Amino acid sequence: MRNASAVERLVTSLKRLPGIGEKSAARLAYHLLGATDARVEELADAIARVKKETVLCEECFDLTDRSPCEVCRDERRDRRLICVVEEPADLVAIEKSGRYHGVYHVLGGAFAPIDGVGPGELRVAELEARVQAGGIEEVVLATNPNAEGDATAHFLSDRLRPTGVRLTRIAYGMPLGGDLEYADHVTVGICIENRREID
Amino acid sequence: MATLRCEALVLRSVDYSESDRILHLLVPEVGRLTAIAKHARKSVRRFGGTLDLFNRLEVEIARGRGSAMSRLDRARLIHSYAPLRTDPARFALGCYLLEMLDRMAPEGGSRTDVQRLFQFAVGALDWLASHPPNAQVRIFLELRGLDALGVRPELRRCVRCGRDGIEGDVVDFHIPDGGPLCGACAARRGGDRLRVHQGTLRALEQGLDWDLARLDRLVLPPTALGEASRLVSRFQRFHLGVELQSERFLREMLPPPSGRSGAHSQGPAGP
Numbered sequence: 001m002r003n004a005s006a007v008e009r010l011v012t013s014l015k016r017l018p019g020i021g022e023k024s025a026a027r028l029a030y031h032l033l034g035a036t037d038a039r040v041e042e043l044a045d046a047i048a049r050v051k052k053e054t055v056l057c058e059e060c061f062d063l064t065d066r067s068p069c070e071v072c073r074d075e076r077r078d079r080r081l082i083c084v085v086e087e088p089a090d091l092v093a094i095e096k097s098g099r100y101h102g103v104y105h106v107l108g109g110a111f112a113p114i115d116g117v118g119p120g121e122l123r124v125a126e127l128e129a130r131v132q133a134g135g136i137e138e139v140v141l142a143t144n145p146n147a148e149g150d151a152t153a154h155f156l157s158d159r160l161r162p163t164g165v166r167l168t169r170i171a172y173g174m175p176l177g178g179d180l181e182y183a184d185h186v187t188v189g190i191c192i193e194n195r196r197e198i199d
Numbered sequence: 200m201a202t203l204r205c206e207a208l209v210l211r212s213v214d215y216s217e218s219d220r221i222l223h224l225l226v227p228e229v230g231r232l233t234a235i236a237k238h239a240r241k242s243v244r245r246f247g248g249t250l251d252l253f254n255r256l257e258v259e260i261a262r263g264r265g266s267a268m269s270r271l272d273r274a275r276l277i278h279s280y281a282p283l284r285t286d287p288a289r290f291a292l293g294c295y296l297l298e299m300l301d302r303m304a305p306e307g308g309s310r311t312d313v314q315r316l317f318q319f320a321v322g323a324l325d326w327l328a329s330h331p332p333n334a335q336v337r338i339f340l341e342l343r344g345l346d347a348l349g350v351r352p353e354l355r356r357c358v359r360c361g362r363d364g365i366e367g368d369v370v371d372f373h374i375p376d377g378g379p380l381c382g383a384c385a386a387r388r389g390g391d392r393l394r395v396h397q398g399t400l401r402a403l404e405q406g407l408d409w410d411l412a413r414l415d416r417l418v419l420p421p422t423a424l425g426e427a428s429r430l431v432s433r434f435q436r437f438h439l440g441v442e443l444q445s446e447r448f449l450r451e452m453l454p455p456p457s458g459r460s461g462a463h464s465q466g467p468a469g470p
Contacts, residue, residue, distance in 0.1 A: 019216040111287075113294040113445035114211060114301075147252040150284035158287070184247045184276040 007033070059130075061106040061123055063088045071095075071103060078102045080137040084127060084156065086110050086144060094142065102140070105130065110148040111155070119155065127156070131163050138166040145172050203228065203260045203269075206277065208320050210301040212250050214240060220250055222271060223301050224258070227317035231304040234260050234269040249276040253283050253293055253324060282328045291452035292332045295445045296323055296344055302441055303348050312349065319347035322411050334456040335419055337449070338427050339406035341435060346407055350438045352430075353378025354404040360384055369396050372430055374437050391437070393430055399423040403430070424456040 007029055014025035032040055056062070057069035064070065071077060071091075081102025085091050091104050107122045131139065141156055143149035157167045172190045174183060183191075203226070210231070211223035220239035224232045239246045249256060250271075259273035283293040300320055305313065323340050330336065345351065356363050358378025370379040374391040379400060385392075402419050409417065419427060432455075436442070 021216075111290070111448070113291060113448035114298045116444050116447065118448040118451055146248070147284045147290065151287050151290035154285045155287040182247065184249050184279075186276060186279045186281070187248055 060091075060104045061108065061126065062091055062104060076101070079135060081140065082127075082130065082136055082138070083140040083142050084153075085142050086149065086152075090142065090144070100140075102138075107143070107152070110143050110152040112148055122152070124156065124159065128159060128163075131160055131165055136163075136165050138168060140168050140170065142170045145170070201262045202272075203258075203262055205258060205260075206317075207232075207256050207258045207260075207274075208317065208324075209250060209252055209254045209256065210297045210304075212252055218242075221268075222250060224256075225300055225304055225317055225320055226258075226260075227314045228310065229306070230308050230313040230316070231301065231306050232260070232269060234258075234271040236271040236274070239271075246271075246274050247276075249274045251279070252297070253280045254278070255280075255321060255324075280324045280328045283324065286331075288332050288452045289327050291445070291449045292337055292340065293324060293327055295337075295443060295449045296320070296340060298443050298445045299341070299344050299348075299439070302443065303439055316347045319343060326411050326414065330415055332453055334428060334453065335417075335424055336414070337453060337455075338403075338424070338431050339414055339417075342403060342407055342431050343411075345431075345435060345438070348439075350377075351407070352403075352434055354400045354407075355379075357381035357384055359388060365397070367397070369394055370400075372400070374433050377434065377438065391433070393426075393433060395426045395430055396423065399426040399430070403427055421456065428455050 010029045010032070011022070011025045014020050014028050015022060017025075020028070032043070053065045054063050055065070055067050057064045057072055058067045059072040060069060062069050062071070078101050082105050083091075083094060083100060083102055084105045084107060085094065086107055086109055088106055091106060094100050094104075105123070105127050107124070107127070109117055109122055111117060111119075111122075127139075130136065139156075139160055141153040143153045143156075153169055157169075160167055171194060172187070173194060174180065174187065174191050180188060205226055205228050207224040207226045209222060210225050213221045213223075215221045215235065218238045218241040220236045222234050222236055224234060226232050236246055236250055239250055254276055255278040257275045257277055258271060261270040261272055263269045280293070283289045297320075300316065304316055323344065326340070327336075342352075352372075356378070357365055357380055358373055358376040359380055360383070362381045365379055365381045367382065370381075371385045371392045372379050372395050373388060374393060376388075376390070379395075379397075380388055380392070399419075399422075402417065402423055405417055406414065
């Protein structure tokens with residue numbers, strides 16, 4: 001049996017990435033073959049460093065290259081407000097909105113009973129400890145608005161209610177640019193229930 | 200590809216590649232079916248929030264030939280079981296029942312059997328959405344789910360000789376045979392057995408046969424609840440032959456009854 005060529009090994013490695021199939025892996029491999037040495041080295045260096053240099057923030061559990069992370073170090077952030085998200089990507093999405101100025105808590109997922117994910121697999125105890133340590137006035141539960149995210153949010157609200165902090169859930173509704181005609185009746189119903197005055 | 204237009208219940212929804220989603224559906228026409236929903240995670244117009252767990256849908260599916268995966272082309276939400284999302288105990292029991300169906304429902308099979316399974320699933324979710332769950336509800340819904348899957352325990356006659364009217368207040372329930380043993384058969388038959396009161400078996404029988412709407416009128420005393428819980432749990436594990444992943448989560452959110460009785464269990468033994 002012959003040894004796999006460098007290209008084959010690269011295709012095999014790329015295929016292991018989420019969303020990359022055989023064809024996409026081959027396309028990326030041939031693209032890299034045609035790229036300059038500097039570009040390829042830059043990519044190889046970035047891949048090698050990301051694993052070595054990325055750590056979890058000791059306060060919010062976001063991915064960072066220095067703990068505490070940039071958000072947790074920022075003195076201008078409102079520390080009375082904690083926004084609970086499932087994953088670092090959700091934190092990035094909220095940061096991009098530019099409308100939130102508190103700090104975060106990254107849970108590490110949402111309940112997924114069939115995959116064996118319950119409270120013990122998420123950073124629930126760490127969140128409770130942060131709230132119990134004091135100084136928190138509001139916890140914004142920003143888990144995804146699906147069944148798993150909703151169940152997780154309600155579990156957290158049950159656990160945090162005795163602390164007396166204000167508990168809020170991100171709003172549900174129509175996406176901007178959406179079409180009522182194409183929305184499901186549950187979403188439309190929630191939009192009607194949560195209607196607000198026009199200022 | 201043949202097109203199937205029918206109702207479906209979402210048993211599981213798994214993200215796939217950058218923007219797709221793979222759905223495990225229970226369909227009254229064909230049983231369990233796996234379908235890919237292309238671009239489901241990106242396009243809010245195509246499927247919106249309809250592909251969520253527990254949702255009852257009207258779907259249009261292009262059936263894959265042979266081993267090819269079917270494709271979900273259209274989905275309209277018929278009903279969303281909102282209370283199952285907002286109560287962790289209901290969510291846990293709902294997930295447990297869905298996992299049982301996802302792991303055990305046939306792909307294909309007789310139309311009557313599959314429709315019965317679908318009716319069970321929808322009925323159980325309807326019931327859970329309108330009643331607070333407890334350990335007793337778990338036992339009855341699990342037992343009814345097993346029955347719908349074609350695994351019904353014998354609860355009255357001796358499972359070996361068929362004799363009705365087994366004597367004694369407490370009897371041996373034979374887990375592998377799936378029913379109680381009369382005194383004579385119990386003396387001859389070894390294996391995994393559980394000592395239970397006949398009253399517990401009667402209550403389980405009622406839990407299986409009564410209309411779902413009447414289920415909350417049936418109240419088991421703590422002793423019977425503990426026996427019923429152990430019996431159904433061991434019967435399920437033996438006869439389904441799988442360990443359900445969601446059981447640990449369910450035990451956390453809805454602890455099993457702690458009531459113990461004078462009856463005792465016997466581990467597996469040779470005949």
